[in-house]
Amino acid sequence: MTQSGVSSQSVLERLGLSTPMDLVLHFPLRYEDETRLASLAQARPGRSLNAEGEVVSAHVVTRPRRQLVAQLRDDTGEIQLRWLHFYPSQLQQMQPGKRWRVRGEVRSGFNGILELVHPKVSQASAPLPQRLTPVYSSSEGLAQKSIMRAIESACAQLQLTDTLPEPVLAELGLMSFEDAIRTLHWPRPQEDIHALELRTHPAWVRVKFDELLAQQLSLANARASRQLRRATPLPPVPASKSEAPSLTEALLAHLPFELTGSQTRCLQEIYADLLKPHPMHRLLQGDVGSGKTIVAMLAALRAVENGQQAAVMAPTEILAGQHYLKFDAWSKALGLRCVWLCAGLGAKVKRQALADIESGQAHLIVGTQALIQDGVVFHNLGLAIVDEQHRFGVSQRLALSRKSDHDLLPHQLTMSATPIPRTLAMTFFADLDVSVIDERPPGRKPVKTKLVSAGRRDEVIASIGHAVRDGGQAYWVCPLVEESEALELQTATQTYETLASMLPDLRVGMVHGRLHPNEKSQVMQNFSAGEIDLLVATTVIEVGVDVPNAALMVIEHAERFGLAQLHQLRGRVGRGSEQSVCILLYEQPLSQQAQVRLRAMYETEDGFEIARRDLQLRGPGEILGSRQSGLALLRFADYEADALWVEKARDLAAHLRETYPEIAQAHLDRWLQGRQEFLNG
Numbered sequence: 001m002t003q004s005g006v007s008s009q010s011v012l013e014r015l016g017l018s019t020p021m022d023l024v025l026h027f028p029l030r031y032e033d034e035t036r037l038a039s040l041a042q043a044r045p046g047r048s049l050n051a052e053g054e055v056v057s058a059h060v061v062t063r064p065r066r067q068l069v070a071q072l073r074d075d076t077g078e079i080q081l082r083w084l085h086f087y088p089s090q091l092q093q094m095q096p097g098k099r100w101r102v103r104g105e106v107r108s109g110f111n112g113i114l115e116l117v118h119p120k121v122s123q124a125s126a127p128l129p130q131r132l133t134p135v136y137s138s139s140e141g142l143a144q145k146s147i148m149r150a151i152e153s154a155c156a157q158l159q160l161t162d163t164l165p166e167p168v169l170a171e172l173g174l175m176s177f178e179d180a181i182r183t184l185h186w187p188r189p190q191e192d193i194h195a196l197e198l199r200t201h202p203a204w205v206r207v208k209f210d211e212l213l214a215q216q217l218s219l220a221n222a223r224a225s226r227q228l229r230r231a232t233p234l235p236p237v238p239a240s241k242s243e244a245p246s247l248t249e250a251l252l253a254h255l256p257f258e259l260t261g262s263q264t265r266c267l268q269e270i271y272a273d274l275l276k277p278h279p280m281h282r283l284l285q286g287d288v289g290s291g292k293t294i295v296a297m298l299a300a301l302r303a304v305e306n307g308q309q310a311a312v313m314a315p316t317e318i319l320a321g322q323h324y325l326k327f328d329a330w331s332k333a334l335g336l337r338c339v340w341l342c343a344g345l346g347a348k349v350k351r352q353a354l355a356d357i358e359s360g361q362a363h364l365i366v367g368t369q370a371l372i373q374d375g376v377v378f379h380n381l382g383l384a385i386v387d388e389q390h391r392f393g394v395s396q397r398l399a400l401s402r403k404s405d406h407d408l409l410p411h412q413l414t415m416s417a418t419p420i421p422r423t424l425a426m427t428f429f430a431d432l433d434v435s436v437i438d439e440r441p442p443g444r445k446p447v448k449t450k451l452v453s454a455g456r457r458d459e460v461i462a463s464i465g466h467a468v469r470d471g472g473q474a475y476w477v478c479p480l481v482e483e484s485e486a487l488e489l490q491t492a493t494q495t496y497e498t499l500a501s502m503l504p505d506l507r508v509g510m511v512h513g514r515l516h517p518n519e520k521s522q523v524m525q526n527f528s529a530g531e532i533d534l535l536v537a538t539t540v541i542e543v544g545v546d547v548p549n550a551a552l553m554v555i556e557h558a559e560r561f562g563l564a565q566l567h568q569l570r571g572r573v574g575r576g577s578e579q580s581v582c583i584l585l586y587e588q589p590l591s592q593q594a595q596v597r598l599r600a601m602y603e604t605e606d607g608f609e610i611a612r613r614d615l616q617l618r619g620p621g622e623i624l625g626s627r628q629s630g631l632a633l634l635r636f637a638d639y640e641a642d643a644l645w646v647e648k649a650r651d652l653a654a655h656l657r658e659t660y661p662e663i664a665q666a667h668l669d670r671w672l673q674g675r676q677e678f679l680n681g
C-alpha cells in the first residue's frame with residue numbers, strides 16, 4: 001500500500017502498466033548520477049550536486065515565511081540547505097556536528113548564496129550506488145522506489161531472454177535485449193546519459209528495432225491472413241463474338257482524352273491484383289486533379305464485365321454526388337445502370353434502388369455510408385471502392401467489404417487525394433499495396449497562388465467581377481470556424497449577402513454543410529452547368545469537386561486552414577486549360593505555423609511536397625489516421641528519425657516469417673503482451 005492508502009498495483013494500472021512487459025518497457029524519463037561524490041567547492045548553479053559534509057548550524061527562520069535553513073561544510077567549502085516545509089524530525093536530523101550525504105540541484109539564492117532546496121539526505125559514508133539512478137514518470141501516490149521494485153520483479157519474471165538469434169544481432173550491430181533493458185533501467189556510470197535521455201543510445205536502438213519488427217510482423221500477418229481469404233478473380237473478358245468492343249474498350253473510345261502513363265500503370269497494377277483469387281487491398285494515391293476517378297471506373301468495369309457489381313463509397317454527400325455524376329454519365333454511355341444511394345433519398349426512390357442492388361439490375365452503385373446500412377443487400381459485389389478512406393473509421397471501411405455473399409470477399413480499392421511519400425506509405429500501410437498516379441493530365445497550367453492581406457478584400461472582390469465577365473466561374477471559400485458549425489453558417493450567409501450585393505450582375509450561389517443533400521447536389525449541378533457564376537462555399541467543397549471552368553478561388557482567412565486542407569481546396573481550380581488563380585486572403589498577425597503553411601502554399605503546388613511539409617508540421621498520426629496505418633503500434637520508434645531501421649525491420653520480418661516462423665511468433669508474442677493493437681494488425 002502507498003501512503004495514500006491506494007495500492008501500488010492500482011496506481012501502476014492507472015499508468016497503463018498492467019503486464020510485466022508494460023513494466024519492462026516503462027523507461028526512465030531521466031537519470032541522476034549518484035555514483036560519485038563531489039566536493040562542495042564544485043557546486044555550480046543549475047548543476048546537480050552529490051556531496052557529503054558536516055552540519056555547522058541549523059535554525060528555523062520565520063521571515064519571509066517559516067522555513068528550515070542549515071549550513072553544511074566540507075574541507076573545500078560550504079553550502080546552504082533549505083526546506084520550505086519540514087518535520088520536527090528534520091530539525092533534529094540537522095543537529096550541528098552530524099555528517100550527511102546530500103543531493104539536489106544547486107541554485108543561487110538570496111545574495112548569491114549557493115543552496116540546495118529540499119535536498120535528498122542520506123547517511124554519509126554509505127556505499128555509493130554502482131548505477132545511475134533512474135527517474136520514472138509516476139503518478140501521485142506511487143513512490144519511485146515502488147516503480148523500481150515493480151520493474152525489477154517484472155524483469156526477473158520475463159527473464160529478458162532474447163527473441164532474436166545471435167548472428168542476426170551481430171549482423172545488424174544490435175545489443176542483446178537483456179543488455180538493452182538493463183542499460184535503460186540501470187545504466188552503468190560510464191554510459192552516456194545524454195544519449196540515453198535523447199533516446200539515441202544503442203540500448204534505445206535495440207528497443208526501437210524490436211518494436212518496429214513487431215509492427216512489421218503484425219502487418220505482415222494481417223496481409224497473410226488476407227491471402228487466405230477468397231475472392232472472385234476478375235480477368236479481362238474478351239470482346240463478344242459479334243466483335244462489339246468490350247465495355248472497357250467502349251469507354252476508352254468514348255473518353256475525350258487518353259490515359260496518362262501514370263494512370264495506365266496504376267490500372268495495370270489493379271488489373272494484376274484482380275486476376276488473383278484473393279481480395280485485392282490496394283491504395284490508389286494521386287494528387288488533387290490527377291485523374292483517379294477514371295482509373296476507379298475502369299477497375300469497376302472489370303467487375304461488371306465479369307458479371308459482378310462494383311460499389312463506390314465516399315465520406316460526404318458532395319463527394320459521393322460528384323462521383324455519381326461521372327459514373328452515371330459513363331454508365332449511360334455504355335448502357336449500364338448506375339444507382340445512387342444516400343441517407344436523404346425519398347422512400348420510393350430508395351426502395352427501387354435497394355431492389356435494383358439486390359436483383360443485380362444495378363451494375364454500379366455510388367453512395368455514402370448509406371451503402372453499408374443493414375437494408376442494403378448486394379446481388380454480387382465484386383469490387384468495393386472507398387474514397388478518402390482516412391475519413392472513415394476502420395469498421396466502416398471493412399463493412400463494405402463484408403457486404404458480399406458467403407465467404408467470398410470483394411476486391412477492395414481505396415483512393416486518397418492526400419498523397420504521402422511513397423516510402424512512408426509502404427512502411428506504414430504495409431498491409432496495403434500502393435499505386436501512385438504521379439503525373440497530371442497534360443495541358444494543365446500551374447495554379448497561380450497569391451497571398452493577399454485581408455485589407456485588400458474589396459480589390460479581390462472586384463477581380464472576381466472581371467474574371468466572371470470574361471466567362472469564368474469562381475469559388476469563394478468561407479472561413480473555417482472550428483468551434484461552431486452554426487457560426488460558420490452565419491459567416492457564410494453574411495459573405496453570400498455581401499458578395500451578392502457588391503456584384504449585382506453575377507449569379508451567386510451558396511453551398512454549406514447544413515443544406516439538405518438534395519439542395520446541395522442541386523447547387524453543385526447548377527454550378528457545374530455554368531448556371532452559377534460565383535459559388536460561396538464552406539469547406540464542404542474540399543474534396544472531389546470537379547468543375548473545370550472554375551479557374552478562380554478565393555480562400556478567406558486562409559491562415560485558419562491546415563496545409564492539406566488548403567491544398568485540397570486549391571485543387572478545385574486548375575482543372576481546365578485556363579490559367580487558374582488561387583487567392584489566399586489572410587488576416588494579420590500570422591502565427592508562426594500559419595506563416596509556414598502559407599509560405600508552403602505559395603512555394604509549391606506539388607501534393608507530395610505539401611504532404612511532406614504537413615508531416616513535419618503535424619506528425620504522421622494526424623495525417624494517416626493512427627489506427628489504420630499501424631502507427632498506433634509504435635510507442636518508441638519514430639517514422640522519420642528511425643527510417644533506416646524501419647526498412648531493416650521489414651526485411652527481417654519477411655525473412656523470419658519465411659524461414660524461422662517460430663522466432664517470428666515468439667517475438668510477436670513478447671510484444672503482444674498487453675498490446676491489443678498488435679493482435680490483428
Ligand SMILES: Nc1ncnc2c1ncn2[C@@H]1O[C@H](COP(=O)(O)OP(=O)(O)OP(=O)(O)O)[C@@H](O)[C@H]1O
Binds near residue numbers: 294
Ligand atoms: N488522362 C487525362 N487527360 C486529361 N484529362 C483527364 C485525364 N484524366 C482525368 N482527366 C480529367 O481531370 C479532371 C480531374 O480528374 P479527377 O476528378 O479524377 O481527379 P482526382 O484525382 O479525383 O482529383 P480529386 O481528388 O481532386 O478529386 C477531370 O475533369 C477528368 O476528366
